[in-house]
Amino acid sequence: MSAGRYGGVRVLIPTGFGLNCEAETAHAFRALGAEPDLVHWTDLFAHRHGRRLADYDVLVFVGGFSYGDHIAGGLVLATRIRARLLDDLRAFLDRGGYALGICNGFQTLLRLGLLPGPDAPPHDFEPRADLAPNDRLGYRDAWVTLRVEPDTRCAWLRGIDRLEVPSRHGEGRFVVADDAELERLERRGAVVLRYVGPDGEPTEAWPHNPNGSRRGVAGITDATGRILGLMPHPDAFLHPWHHPRALVSDAPEDEFSRTGLAVFRAGLEAAASR
16 A cells, blocks of 8 residues: 555544544544644634635544533534534535544534435435434443445445444434334435444344444444444554454454554545545
8 A cells, every 4th residue: 555645635634622533533544645634623613724624525523522522422513513614514515525423523423414314415414313322321432343234335434344443432322213214224325334243243232232222323324425424433443453352463465454444544545536
């Protein structure tokens, strides 16, 4: 893999207000040859940053505790984005931009209405799902195994069939109005990641499913496949030695193929090929 392969892909990582995963997220992109811009949300809201959102190819909503998770995780940040940056965000999406939301970022995308989104573009920013407190109340930090749904159109998951990554949250149970709506989202291909048990099948059982999401839902995409939101942290498993069992230390061809870095690479590949 050439170091500068994705150097032309413009990546924006907004920071601040309690978000705390920007360093490892930026490292993921740098490890793949891209140089992200880290910009405080305050400067984006005040339009003090020299570029617009639409000037970027990739926008990442990182994990953490934006605004202290007051009221609900990601809700205050989503509300401020809706009030100050909605036109810029719409232009970014209309231009074909790719977005990734991890943990608090996933919460923000859901509450902003970008996920799961309407059945077809353009986005209408209408919330259609939510993330509720875990079935077992409290914050849990542990490794989980995720299965990528076969034939997914999500650009961030191309070439990936399984991920083992840390999950750390207290508010990650994916909920919709009823089972009929969940089935509709499944038919649409919006459900792209599921928590699985030792048998490799989707599970609602703790601890393999840390929050009790119905049918093991762990990640969602929009109708375009360019936006991915997930609760577990691919940014926390970027190198083989990050795993407690050094799970991929013997990878023969590509040291990144079985780590969380595969998600970032897939997104950069899609953005570079746009």
